Amino acid sequence: xxxxxxxxxxxxxxxxxxxxxxxxxxxxxxxxxxxxxxxxxxxxxxxxxxxxxxxxxxxxxxxxxxxxxxxxxxxxxxxxxxxxxxxxxxxxxxxxxxxxxxxxxxxxxxxxxxxxxxxxxxxxxxxxxxxxxxxxxxxxxxxxxxxxxxxxxxxxxxxxxxxxxxxxxxx
Amino acid sequence: xxxxxxxxxxxxxxxxxxxxxxxxxxxxxxxxxxxxxxxxxxxxxxxxxxxxxxxxxxxxxxxxxxxxxxxxxxxxxxxxxxxxxxxxxxxxxxxxxxxxxxxxxxxxxxxxxxxxxxxxxxxxxxxxxxxxxxxxxxxxxxxxxxxxxxxxxxxxxxxxxxxxxxxxxxxxxxxxxxxxxxxxxxxxxxxxxxxxxxxxxxxxxxxxxxxxxxxxxxxxxxxxxxxxxxxxxxxxxxxxxxxxxxxxxxxxxxxxxxxxxxxxxxxxxxxxxxxxxxxxxxxxxxxxxxxxxxxxxxxxxxxxxxxxxxxxxxxxxxxxxxxxxxxxxxxxxxxxxxxxxxxxxxxxxxxxxxxxxxxxxxxxxxxxxxxxxxxxxxxxxxxxxxxxxxxxxxxxxxxxxxxxxxxxxxxxxxxxxxxxxxxxxxxxxxxxxxxxxxxxxxxxxxxxxxxx
Numbered sequence: 037x038x039x040x041x042x043x044x045x046x047x048x049x050x051x052x053x054x055x056x057x058x059x060x061x062x063x064x065x066x067x068x069x070x071x072x073x074x075x076x077x078x079x080x081x082x083x084x085x086x087x088x089x090x091x092x093x094x095x096x097x098x099x100x101x102x103x104x105x106x107x108x109x110x111x112x113x114x115x116x117x118x119x120x121x122x123x124x125x126x127x128x129x130x131x132x133x134x135x136x137x138x139x140x141x142x143x144x145x146x147x148x149x150x151x152x153x154x155x156x157x158x159x160x161x162x163x164x165x166x167x168x169x170x171x172x173x174x175x176x177x178x179x180x181x182x183x184x185x186x187x188x189x190x191x192x193x194x195x196x197x198x199x200x201x202x203x204x205x206x207x
Numbered sequence: 208x209x210x211x212x213x214x215x216x217x218x219x220x221x222x223x224x225x226x227x228x229x230x231x232x233x234x235x236x237x238x239x240x241x242x243x244x245x246x247x248x249x250x251x252x253x254x255x256x257x258x259x260x261x262x263x264x265x266x267x268x269x270x271x272x273x274x275x276x277x278x279x280x281x282x283x284x285x286x287x288x289x290x291x292x293x294x295x296x297x298x299x300x301x302x303x304x305x306x307x308x309x310x311x312x313x314x315x316x317x318x319x320x321x322x323x324x325x326x327x328x329x330x331x332x333x334x335x336x337x338x339x340x341x342x343x344x345x346x347x348x349x350x351x352x353x354x355x356x357x358x359x360x361x362x363x364x365x366x367x368x369x370x371x372x373x374x375x376x377x378x379x380x381x382x383x384x385x386x387x388x389x390x391x392x393x394x395x396x397x398x399x400x401x402x403x404x405x406x407x408x409x410x411x412x413x414x415x416x417x418x419x420x421x422x423x424x425x426x427x428x429x430x431x432x433x434x435x436x437x438x439x440x441x442x443x444x445x446x447x448x449x450x451x452x453x454x455x456x457x458x459x460x461x462x463x464x465x466x467x468x469x470x471x472x473x474x475x476x477x478x479x480x481x482x483x484x485x486x487x488x489x490x491x492x493x494x495x496x497x498x499x500x501x502x503x504x505x506x507x508x509x510x511x512x513x514x515x516x517x518x519x520x521x522x523x524x525x526x527x528x529x530x531x532x533x534x535x536x537x538x539x540x541x542x543x544x545x546x547x548x549x550x551x552x553x554x555x556x557x558x559x560x561x562x563x564x565x566x567x568x569x570x571x572x573x574x575x576x577x578x579x580x581x582x583x584x585x586x587x588x589x590x591x592x593x594x595x596x597x598x599x600x601x602x603x604x605x606x607x608x609x610x611x612x613x614x615x616x617x618x619x620x621x622x623x624x625x626x627x628x629x630x631x632x633x634x635x636x637x638x639x640x641x642x643x644x645x646x647x648x649x650x651x652x653x654x655x656x657x658x659x
Contacts, residue, residue: 055484058491062483065274072458076451090268093454097274098266101494107484108491132229139234143241147257154258172262179262 047195050188054106057185061103068096088167095170099178106185109140110192130200137197141190148183151176211247215510218243222503232549233492236499243506256505264498268454269375274490275457276366279464280322281482281489284331286468288435292317293335295432298420305407305414307343308353311336312399315357316392317432319364320439321464323371324489325547325601329358329609333616346413347620349406352628355609356399359598359636362547364392365443366457368493369547369597373590376500376555379583381453382446386654387587388594391643395595398635406631438463447657493548500552513557517564527565527577528644531589534558535596535640542600546608550597562589584651588643591650595640602629 072093075086086092155176157163163172218239225235244253283289296310296317303309315332322328333354340350362369365385374381407414420428442460445451451459468474474482507513520530537558541550563569566577566585573581580588601609604626614622643649 058487059480059483062278062487065278065483065486068271069275069278069458069461072455073462076455076459079451089455093271094266094268097271098262101265101274101490102261104487104491105495107487108495111488129229136229136231136234139230139238143234143237147261150254150257151262154262157258176262 047192050192051110054110054185054189057103057182058107061100061182064096064100064103068093068100071096088165088170091165091167091170095165095172095175099175099182102179102182105182106189109186109189112193127201127204130197130204134194134197134201137190137194141187141194144183144186144190148180148187151180151183155180211510212512212515214243214246215507215512215515218503218506218510219512226545232545232553233495233499236496236503236553240499240502240504240506244502244509247506247509260501261498264501265494267375269371269381270494270497272366272371272381272453272457273368273493274486275454275461276323276368276371277489277493278482278486279366279457279461280324280327280361281485282461282464282468282474282479283318283321284327285478285482286464286473287471288321288464288467288473289314289318289331289335291428291431292435293332293339295428297339297417298425298428301343301417302419304411304416305349305403307336307340307417308345308349308403308407308414309400311340311353312357312360312396312403315354315360316364316396317435317439319360319362319392320443321366321435321460322361323366323368325358325361325598326608326612328361329355330612330616332357333613337613337617341617341619343417344415346410346628347617348624348628349403349413350628351610351613351617351620351625352630352632353399353403355602355607355613355625355629356632358609358612359601360392360395360399362598363388363395363594365389365446366453366460367594369551370590370594371453372493372497372548372551373555373593376552377559377586377590379586379590382449383587383654383658384590385443385446385453386657387591387650390649390653391591391595391639394639394642394649395636398639399632402631402635434467438467496549496552500556503553504556507556513560516557517560520561521564530561530565531578531592531644534561535592538593538596539599539603542597542603543605545600546606547597547600550600551593555593558593559586559589578647580647580651584647587654588647588650592640592643595636595643599633599636602633 071086071089075089079085155173158171158173158176164170165172222235222239225238226232230238241253244256293310293314296313297307300306300310300313311332314336315328318328318332322331336354337350340353365388367385367388370384370388371381373379374384403414438460441463442456445459446453446456465474468478525533538550538554541554545553562585563582566582567575569582571582573579573584576585578585600606607626610622610625610629614620614625617625
């Protein structure tokens with residue numbers, strides 16, 4: 037989970053954007069926490085919890101977690117098994133890294149495409165939460181931004197993995 | 208290739224291969240699940256599922272405690288809680304032979320009460336307690352072994368992220384599971400303390416007694432532990448008494464840890480930023496595995512794999528307890544390959560139907576059940592047993608993440624020695640699992656009593 041140094045140019049910009057977006061997700065998490073604390077205190081003191089705290093928690097956490105995914109991909113936080121290939125050559129490791137980044141890229145693009153149609157569905161049918169009538173498509177819009185950044189993060193790791201393969205391939 | 212069952216088992220084999228080749232576990236699950244569903248039902252089904260599947264999974268209310276507990280643990284690691292816990296425990300235990308190691312175990316347990324992760328507990332307490340253990344003349348094996356094992360208490364003592372995920376998969380009540388973990392958690396602490404006592408009895412050089420602190424220090428150091436007791440009481444006590452759901456409880460806990468850290472000066476903006484990014488990395492990883500596990504589950508149940516496993520186990524005529532032991536053994540072996548979170552999410556959907564079938568099916572009554580208890584009780588009991596064995600992977604080779612974390616801090620102790628130092632604690636854990644299998648009441652009594 038070590039943060040790699042930010043290079044200049046496009047990569048540096050992407051890294052900064054992905055980190056900032058994850059921090060924004062963290063900020064949203066803190067807001068949801070604050071709301072739940074208010075709700076508990078309100079329930080205890082005034083006898084009335086915050087209305088709709090359940091659904092705000094659900095949507096807030098979902099949007100926040102999507103915002104975490106690009107950072108997760110960029111920092112290589114996704115867990116792998118460590119047993120068989122720890123003795124395998126650097127070439128095999130580099131190739132598997134490349135395959136993993138490709139999968140991540142393909143999946144993020146696929147999800148982006150499908151959730152765009154998901155957003156259109158939510159909007160067309162006017163789906164909202166029960167109590168506060170918050171439209172779900174707004175949450176979907178924030179999620180799509182996360183998925184664009186996830187694709188970008190996968191592109192970054194893919195670029196580095198390809199370099200690794202090129203390096204070890206010639207040895 | 209048209210037989211769903213063949214495709215299902217082919218998928219399982221592909222999954223294991225991908226994971227063994229170091230494909231990130233979440234993406235291995237997503238890949239196999241997605242391709243499998245496309246093969247069985249056509250790509251159209253997968254494409255329409257993906258419109259809402261991820262959003263639906265990520266917005267499950269019960270899961271919202273996960274990022275909150277992760278943040279709470281990250282903030283607790285960054286603030287000074289761990290140091291005051293260790294000082295307080297050492298003021299009591301330090302004067303005895305092996306006492307400083309016992310204090311480290313007690314402090315790990317205390318830290319586990321505000322943190323739901325083993326690695327965080329091991330690394331945080333390791334940084335605090337290792338220098339003290341070494342300067343007090345404790346042997347390398349005892350000091351590092353104690354801390355690697357003590358880290359496991361982070362997960363065993365509620366709140367526990369693994370237990371939350373288990374509850375969501377088998378649709379158990381999180382509050383009930385946290386109650387069930389209570390007595391086994393205390394048992395773990397007690398057995399670890401006994402383990403240290405035996406260790407220093409056999410080898411007195413390993414853990415020399417320290418000097419007793421003054422009565423005044425004893426009081427101030429004990430009082431300094433109060434914030435942890437208060438936070439644990441408010442969070443877990445509140446959940447136990449049914450004052451609120453786990454989610455608001457986790458929110459209050461995270462807020463209290465933050466407040467404490469800000470007041471004592473341990474948490475500045477830089478530490479908060481680090482804690483938020485750590486939360487982002489860990490929560491993102493957990494949720495992505497969750498999504499992969501869901502996609503895999505859809506595929507596997509469509510292929511009929513869990514049902515087939517349940518039937519073959521039923522047809523084998525093995526006694527239920529033996530099958531239970533086999534499943535737990537399989538989890539220990541899986542622990543050589545992957546971390547506890549992935550293991551719970553991957554294996555439990557396969558194991559749970561087997562146990563229900565062995566117990567006598569869905570509507571069985573306790574007196575006729577294979578395990579002599581209702582399915583609800585079985586769910587609780589197996590959850591705690593599974594929780595313990597998946598954690599064993601953290602202290603055994605070849606993965607043994609806790610051991611690596613501690614070795615990274617204790618550079619003067621060879622890793623081999625750390626693994627050796629862990630062995631007595633491993634034996635204690637196996638003994639504890641055997642106790643809990645022999646006496647399920649150790650798990651079930653407290654939640655039953657709390658339910659009235």
